Amino acid sequence: xxxxxxxxxxxxxxxxxxxxxxxxxxxxxxxxxxxxxxxxxxxxxxxxxxxxxxxxxxxxxxxxxxxxxxxxxxxxxxxxxxxxxxxxxxxxxxxxxxxxxxxxxxxxxxxxxxxxxxxxxxxxxxxxxxxxxxxxxxxxxxxxxxxxxxxxxxxxxxxxxxxxxxxxxxxxxxxxxxxxxxxxxxxxxxxxxxxxxxxxxxxxxxxxxxxxxxxxxxxxxxxxxxxxxxxxxxxxxxxxxxxxxxxxxxxxxxxxxxxxxxxxxxxxxxxxxxxxxxxxxxxxxxxxxxxxxxxxxxxxxxxxxxxx
Amino acid sequence: xxxxxxxxxxxxxxxxxxxxxxxxxxxxxxxxxxxxxxxxxxxxxxxxxxxxxxxxxxxxxxxxxxxxxxxxxxxxxxxxxxxxxxxxxxxxxxxxxxxxxxxxxxxxxxxxxxxxxxxxxxxxxxxxxxxxxxxxxxxxxxxxxxxxxxxxxxxxxxxxxxxxxxxxxxxxxxxxxxxxxxxxxxxxxxxxxxxxxxxxxxxxxxxxxxxxxxxxxxxxxxxxxxxxxxxxxxxxxxxxxxxxxxxxxxxxxxxxxxxxxxxxxxxxxxxxxxxxxxxxxxxxxxxxxxxxxxxxxxxxxxxxxxxxxxxxxxxxxxxxxxxxxxxxxxxxxxxxxxxxxxxxxxxxxxxxxxxxxxxxxxxxxxxxxxxxxxxxxxxxxxxxxxxxxxxxxxxxxxxxxxxxxxxxxxxxxx
Numbered sequence: 022x023x024x025x026x027x028x029x030x031x032x033x034x035x036x037x038x039x040x041x042x043x044x045x046x047x048x049x050x051x052x053x054x055x056x057x058x059x060x061x062x063x064x065x066x067x068x069x070x071x072x073x074x075x076x077x078x079x080x081x082x083x084x085x086x087x088x089x090x091x092x093x094x095x096x097x098x099x100x101x102x103x104x105x106x107x108x109x110x111x112x113x114x115x116x117x118x119x120x121x122x123x124x125x126x127x128x129x130x131x132x133x134x135x136x137x138x139x140x141x142x143x144x145x146x147x148x149x150x151x152x153x154x155x156x157x158x159x160x161x162x163x164x165x166x167x168x169x170x171x172x173x174x175x176x177x178x179x180x181x182x183x184x185x186x187x188x189x190x191x192x193x194x195x196x197x198x199x200x201x202x203x204x205x206x207x208x209x210x211x212x213x214x215x216x217x218x219x220x221x222x223x224x225x226x227x228x229x230x231x232x233x234x235x236x237x238x239x240x241x242x243x244x245x246x247x248x249x250x251x252x253x254x255x256x257x258x259x260x261x262x263x264x265x266x267x268x269x270x271x272x273x274x275x276x277x278x279x280x281x282x283x284x285x286x287x288x289x290x291x292x293x294x295x296x297x298x299x300x301x302x303x304x305x306x307x308x309x310x311x312x313x314x315x316x317x318x319x320x321x322x323x324x325x326x327x328x329x
Numbered sequence: 330x331x332x333x334x335x336x337x338x339x340x341x342x343x344x345x346x347x348x349x350x351x352x353x354x355x356x357x358x359x360x361x362x363x364x365x366x367x368x369x370x371x372x373x374x375x376x377x378x379x380x381x382x383x384x385x386x387x388x389x390x391x392x393x394x395x396x397x398x399x400x401x402x403x404x405x406x407x408x409x410x411x412x413x414x415x416x417x418x419x420x421x422x423x424x425x426x427x428x429x430x431x432x433x434x435x436x437x438x439x440x441x442x443x444x445x446x447x448x449x450x451x452x453x454x455x456x457x458x459x460x461x462x463x464x465x466x467x468x469x470x471x472x473x474x475x476x477x478x479x480x481x482x483x484x485x486x487x488x489x490x491x492x493x494x495x496x497x498x499x500x501x502x503x504x505x506x507x508x509x510x511x512x513x514x515x516x517x518x519x520x521x522x523x524x525x526x527x528x529x530x531x532x533x534x535x536x537x538x539x540x541x542x543x544x545x546x547x548x549x550x551x552x553x554x555x556x557x558x559x560x561x562x563x564x565x566x567x568x569x570x571x572x573x574x575x576x577x578x579x580x581x582x583x584x585x586x587x588x589x590x591x592x593x594x595x596x597x598x599x600x601x602x603x604x605x606x607x608x609x610x611x612x613x614x615x616x617x618x619x620x621x622x623x624x625x626x627x628x629x630x631x632x633x634x635x636x637x638x639x640x641x642x643x644x645x646x647x648x649x650x651x652x653x654x655x656x657x658x659x660x661x662x663x664x665x666x667x668x669x670x671x672x673x674x675x676x677x678x679x680x681x682x683x684x685x686x687x688x689x690x691x692x693x694x695x696x697x698x699x700x701x702x703x704x705x706x707x708x709x710x711x712x713x714x715x716x717x718x719x720x721x722x723x724x725x726x727x728x729x730x731x732x733x734x735x736x737x738x739x740x741x742x743x
Contacts, residue, residue: 082406083427169580190580190722276528279579279719295399296708 075304082298094305104281104289105306109313111196112286116264118200123260124253126208131215132241145216149209156206160273163202164189192282195275199283203270207263211256218252219245254325258318265314286310353384356643359401359414361629363391364601367662374650387646395529405429410636412643416464418628419532421455422705430463431633436644437462443648444669449695452666455703456630464630465651468663470596471694472522472537472625474616478609480591481506484513489592489613490687500541503616504565507575510591517583518575520590527579531711531718536625536701537594538562543620546702550743552736555729558620563721564728571724579722596627597691598662600682612687614694624698629663664695671695706742713738
């Protein structure tokens with residue numbers, strides 16, 4: 022065990038293949054990311070490819086019988102199944118209702134809460150708290166609050182002389198109710214992103230503008246809003262994707278009802294796959310949803326690029 | 330060395346003796362209940378199974394009822410099947426037709442003293458096909474009226490049990506009583522089963538009155554919702570909800586078990602909730618109608634899964650769990666389908682919470698009742714029906730038109 026560093030180094034140099042620094046760095050990098058990469062391949066990419074394959078089969082989960090049917094599932098969904106377009110329509114309505122409302126509210130809150138004033142942390146916490154609240158508890162509590170006549174919301178409305186609807190029992194009101202309660206739940210996340218972006222804007226710009234006599238609105242429109250552009254894009258993309266993927270909220274509050282008024286795409290996929298056990302059909306629907314979301318994201322990115 | 334050899338011989342002999350059962354096996358049994366009293370009783374069966382199978386342990390695994398069928402399906406599809414389990418009537422045809430249920434007939438017929446013929450034939454309807462037995466009834470539980478005696482007294486009304494004894498407990502009386510109760514108590518007169526009549530228990534809400542009027546939701550592949558009997562029955566419920574305002578309406582809650590409603594429909598396993606309820610109560614038969622008496626039965630059975638590794642052993646446990654003695658033990662919670670137990674005094678006095686006089690109603694309903702409707706495509710039928718039923722439960726809905734829409738939606742699936 023006599024240690025002679027010089028000899029040892031020489032011996033190693035002879036055995037090891039000669040690696041350039043670059044190669045060695047690359048190898049180390051691969052080594053470091055390999056655990057994540059393995060997870061990604063096994064738990065993400067693998068299933069993703071499997072879904073493509075499943076979508077070409079008629080596969081009953083219970084009987085475990087799968088037959089290759091080509092594009093028949095897609096053909097049925099896109100051309101023959103009237104429910105499918107109703108469901109897509111609901112998803113689009115949900116997104117159109119949710120995304121602008123969420124973003125406008127998040128931005129307003131961020132503008133109000135990005136400055137420092139006593140109690141600001143408290144208010145930020147209040148608006149962020151729903152984000153970390155259990156989705157199940159949130160939906161169940163709102164379901165109680167939104168009951169027909171005995172519900173808290175309608176009793177409050179009653180005080181000011183408004184006869185509130187049976188929120189979760191009338192298709193249009195149910196959709197409005199799930200959108201609004203979802204916005205209140207998730208708006209805190211976007212608010213935080215906006216606050217971070219607002220705080221990153223150097224104060225000098227606004228001060229300079231103010232010295233030049235710019236109004237608050239002018240400062241917002243010509244300085245803040247353009248500088249928030251990248252953040253707005255990110256928020257818009259993730260909120261849109263999130264709104265198409267909404268499931269738990271619908272499942273717990275309305276179960277897709279009433280009269281299929283809140284039956285959105287993600288819930289319909291669940292129904293086909295896990296209630297009717299048509300895994301092949303559900304996979305095809307999931308692929309269609311994937312394409313819809315991807316196209317929307319590309320369009321949003323393209324619009325943004327054109328703007329700048 | 331000698332000791333080792335002796336040990337080997339002894340174990341070889343032991344293996345020979347217990348060759349019918351696997352050595353130190355564990356059976357996994359899925360069930361919906363997490364109730365301590367229920368589980369204690371079930372674990373008792375696992376313990377007594379050791380008398381014939383000393384090395385076998387049975388583990389009961391609770392899956393909540395709302396997700397039960399779905400999670401079970403995932404376990405089967407995911408290659409992790411339980412050995413045996415509980416199954417509700419609406420899942421039976423789907424699972425039996427999918428070929429995932431093991432035929433229990435050979436084991437049951439060869440089990441000593443089992444007497445399969447003792448099971449009431451109507452109760453086996455869903456679970457047998459020719460000589461094949463897919464499941465053994467575990468609970469054959471009729472729907473009964475639970476009523477709040479205090480609220481009846483306050484309204485100065487005779488309770489349903491007394492009315493039934495006089496032969497006056499019919500659908501018309503039910504409507505009248507519910508209205509009076511609502512007015513007298515300021516609480517709802519009636520709540521659908523578990524408050525879920527507009528959602529997960531649509532069938533449980535509509536079935537009893539439709540059958541009382543002499544109709545059915547479907548039969549022999551034909552939809553029955555739009556037949557005059559069903560229309561009349563549902564019209565009555567609709568009037569009670571929206572005109573009399575005596576039934577908890579959609580989107581409201583009025584839990585019977587906490588005193589929010591004067592009456593509900595449920596099964597006797599729910600009697601376990603009553604000691605905590607804090608009011609006097611009783612059970613009575615379902616109101617009769619133009620169709621006469623027509624008790625409705627909710628049923629569950631125990632089954633063995635074809636995909637399991639220990640099918641024979643699991644089937645032997647099913648035979649043990651449903652022998653005469655154990656069925657009699659279970660009867661306190663889960664009404665039996667064995668004629669010998671049904672007709673025994675032991676059954677009538679088995680439930681500590683329900684007086685014998687009222688338990689007779691249960692026994693009577695099992696003998697005369699019809700199991701809830703079931704279908705291979707139950708999940709699809711319910712999903713197709715749901716939006717049309719939602720439309721029915723609007724105050725201004727035309728009941729007949731709505732029920733026609735229900736039939737139009739489900740007929741292709743029947």
